[in-house]
Amino acid sequence: MAGLVVAMDGPSGSGKSSVSRGVARALGLRYLDTGAMYRAMTWWMLREGVDLTDPAAIAARCGEPEVVSGTDPDGPTIHVDGVDVAGPIREADVTGAVSLVAAVPEVRARLVALQREIVGDGDIVVEGRDIGTVVCPDAAVKVYLTASPEARALRRSAEVAGSTVEAQREAMARRDTLDSTRKTDPLSMAEGAVELDTTDLTLDEVIAEVLRLVKERT
Numbered sequence: 001m002a003g004l005v006v007a008m009d010g011p012s013g014s015g016k017s018s019v020s021r022g023v024a025r026a027l028g029l030r031y032l033d034t035g036a037m038y039r040a041m042t043w044w045m046l047r048e049g050v051d052l053t054d055p056a057a058i059a060a061r062c063g064e065p066e067v068v069s070g071t072d073p074d075g076p077t078i079h080v081d082g083v084d085v086a087g088p089i090r091e092a093d094v095t096g097a098v099s100l101v102a103a104v105p106e107v108r109a110r111l112v113a114l115q116r117e118i119v120g121d122g123d124i125v126v127e128g129r130d131i132g133t134v135v136c137p138d139a140a141v142k143v144y145l146t147a148s149p150e151a152r153a154l155r156r157s158a159e160v161a162g163s164t165v166e167a168q169r170e171a172m173a174r175r176d177t178l179d180s181t182r183k184t185d186p187l188s189m190a191e192g193a194v195e196l197d198t199t200d201l202t203l204d205e206v207i208a209e210v211l212r213l214v215k216e217r218t
C-alpha cells in the first residue's frame with residue numbers, strides 16, 4: 001500500500017514550513033519544501049546572469065542545474081550542483097525574483113517531475129503552492145493554510161533581520177498576486193482541501209489540528 005502523503009499549501013507566512021516539519025516529526029514522515037527548489041533554481045539563474053524578465057531565457061536554461069533536496073524534517077537540505085544553498089536562497093535577491101522564475105511553465109514541469117520522484121511511495125509531508133492541485137492530487141490529506149495579511153507580515157518580519165512589517169506586507173502582497181494569477185499551476189485551494197486559518201492559533205494548536213485530520217482521513 002502506498003504511504004501517507006500530506007499536502008500543505010498556502011501563501012508565504014501562513015506557517016507552512018513550521019507546521020509541515022512539526023507534523024512530519026510527530027508522524028515519523030519525510031518532509032519536502034518545494035519552495036526551496038524554486039528558490040534554488042532562481043539562485044542559479046541569478047548567478048548565471050540569466051535575464052529574469054525574459055521567460056524564454058529562463059526556459060532555455062532551466063534544465064541545466066542539478067537540484068537536490070534532503071527530506072529530513074530535523075534538517076532539510078538543498079544543493080545546486082553540489083553547492084549548499086540553504087542560506088543564499090533566503091536572501092532578498094532570490095525572494096524578490098522567485099515568483100518570476102516559478103511562473104515559467106518549463107521550470108514548473110521540471111521541478112514538479114523532480115518533486116514527484118522524491119514523493120515516490122509517500123510517507124512524506126510536502127509543502128508548496130500547488131501540491132494538492134498538481135504535484136500530489138491524490139494526497140490523503142490536503143491542508144490549505146491561511147492567516148491575515150497582518151499576521152503573515154509580522155511573522156515574516158520577525159524572521160528576516162532588518163525588515164519592517166510594512167515592507168514585508170508589501171513584498172508578500174506582490175508575491176501573492178504573482179503566484180495566484182500566473183497561468184501555470186497558480187496558488188489555489190485544492191478540491192478536498194481543509195482550510196485552516198492560523199491567525200489566532202499557536203504553532204502547536206495548528207500541528208494538533210493537522211494530526212487530528214490525518215487520524216480522521218487514514
Ligand code: C5P
Binds near residue numbers: 035098127
Ligand atoms: O514557500 P516559499 O515562500 O519559499 O516559495 C517561494 C516561491 O516559490 C513562491 O512565492 C512561489 O513563487 C514559488 N513556489 C511555487 N510552487 C510551489 C512552491 C513555491 O510556485 N509548489
